[in-house]
Each structure stands twice: as structure tokens, then as C-alpha cells.
Amino acid sequence: MPNKINKLAVLTSGGDSPGMNAALRAVVRTANYFGLDIFGIRRGYSGMVDDDIFQMDSQSVANIIQRGGTVLKSARCKEFYTAEGRQKAYANLQKHGIDGLIVIGGDGSFTGGMKLQQEFGLPVIGLPGTIDKDLYGTDYTIGFDTACNTALDAIDKIRDTADAHDRLFIVEVMGRHAGYIALHSGIAAGAENILIPEASTNIEDVVDALSEKEKRKKLVNIIVVAEGDAFGGANEVAKIIRERLPNFDTKVSILGHIQRGGSPSCQDRLIASRMGYHAVEALLNDTSGVMVGIINNQIVYTPLEIAIREKHTVDEGWLRMVKILAS
Known part of the structure; x- marks a missing residue:
């Protein structure tokens, strides 16, 4: 039988990207719709280690869809790189009864989420929040x-x-x-x-x-x-x-x-909202350890380790076109 998800947590980590707040809004409101308790973690994994964890509701994410940056803030956490740091972080999640995690960030953020799932069995979903579009398994990333x-x-x-x-x-x-x-x-x-x-x-x-x-x-x-x-x-x-x-x-x-910085574009708000919604649905359907992506306008799920390891290749035809059009 799949593990029933009752309490979710969400964090933003790594470099900020426009649309992170739109994704956060979608996660919180979708979780509320399905009757789940939803917690925000401030300052990424640093906040997880320091127990900077608080409960959220629909009002918590009102009037943020148009804002750049991230209202949850982001920070690096050297302590989380250690097994002791991750144990402390997971103990804080347990204290709040959290049984699922959504990570909005890039490859480093996903690596942290993978560690939590591998070491403690915590279901984790990744949302590609990075301006660089450097994650495999999606045509676009939030903020690009x-x-x-x-x-x-x-x-x-x-x-x-x-x-x-x-x-x-x-x-x-x-x-x-x-x-x-x-x-x-x-x-x-x-x-x-x-x-x-x-x-x-x-x-x-x-x-x-x-x-x-x-x-x-x-x-x-x-x-x-x-x-x-x-x-x-x-x-x-x-x-x-x-x-x-x-x-x-x-x-x-x-x-x-x-x-x-800056207010996210229409496209970034749309893909962030879609990805946030499907991240919650995936966890409820016993899917975890994956990144939510969009390929050919369809939602796809790519294992986190593949999303991190594999890289997009740039078609040389693009650069050939640049030379022709600039002549």
C-alpha cells in the first residue's frame, strides 16, 4: 500500500529565479484543496536544519504570483552537506509530522532532496527553479x-x-x-x-x-x-x-x-503554476524522487538523478543560423 501523505513541506533553494513564488503559491493552494497540511521552510536547507518551519495556508501566498525572488528566501547550508546535519534536518521535519517534501531549485537543491529520500525514505519532488535551463527532462525551467x-x-x-x-x-x-x-x-x-x-x-x-x-x-x-x-x-x-x-x-x-530579478513573465507564471499543482498530485499518487518537467507542453516526470546528471545539448544549427542571420 502507498504511504498516505498528510503533511507536506516546501522550500526554495539555490539561486532565486522569477516564478518561484508562483510555484510556491500553486503548491500551497493545491495542498489546501486536497486537505493536506502544508509547511513552508525559510532559507532552504538552512531553515530545515534550524527548524525555521511554519504552517502555511491560502492566505500565506496571496498577492505573490507577480513577485520576483522568493518569499521563503534562499541560503546555502554547509551543515546540510554532512550526515549529522541531514539527520538534524530530518528530525525537525519529523517533529512537525512532515511526510513529503517539494524542493523548488536547481541541481544542487535536487541533490539535497535526493539525499533525504535515500537516507530517510522521505518522498521528495523537485520543481526546476533556475534561470539557466540546465536541467534535463524539461523544455523550460522556472525563471528562464x-x-x-x-x-x-x-x-x-x-x-x-x-x-x-x-x-x-x-x-x-x-x-x-x-x-x-x-x-x-x-x-x-x-x-x-x-x-x-x-x-x-x-x-x-x-x-x-x-x-x-x-x-x-x-x-x-x-x-x-x-x-x-x-x-x-x-x-x-x-x-x-x-x-x-x-x-x-x-x-x-x-x-x-x-x-x-523582476516580475515573472506570463510563461514563467504558467509553467510554475502547472508544475506546482502536478508536484502535489504526484506525491498523492505515490510518485516521488522525480522532477516535474514540461516537454512538448506535456507534464513529464524525470528521476532526480537523471535530471541532475544528464545535460541538454545545443544543436549547432542554432549557431549556424546566428551567422547566417547576422551576415
């Missing part, structure tokens, strides 16, 4: 669309000033290990080049392309760089280009944490 829109808005504004002064701008967006924000925002902004960690870039090809554009008097160029590209970010790319093409007026703009 908003981060892309934020980057795109900034790049569009940068292009205006680049055009006014005939400048080359190298724009760095977030993505230490994944280049999806750079890829999507760069294509949408009409960038002349996009540098991402998943694809090796020959800097000579970039220099040659810019030289050819200079001959055609195309002096306004945008290069979008993921922070984890092979050259070490926008400043390093700019250093090479300034040495090779001193006639270019080359500027660098690093967008930074602006991409994490």
Missing part, C-alpha cells in the same frame, strides 16, 4: 523566460547607444555552465556573434567576421557572451578584439544579477 526577456530588453537598449556611436558592444549574460540565456536572448536581439560554454568558438572566426563587416562599414555590432564561455567572459573577449581590431570602438556591458 523572464531572464531571457530581461537580457533582451537590456541588449535592445545597448544596441540603441551602439548605433548612436558606431560601437561594438560585448554583452555578458549569466550562464556559468549553460549558454541558453545567451543563445535565446542573442538570437532574439539579432546579435552578430554568440559565445556559449557548450560550443567551442574560434576567436579568429569572430575577428574575421568583424573585419569583413568593417569593410562593409557595418560598425554597429553586438556580441553576446555567456559568463562561462571558453575565454572567461566578456572582458577577456574584449581584450582580444581590442588587440586585433584597434579601430573598433569596443565596449563591455555585464548584465549580472539584474537577470535574476
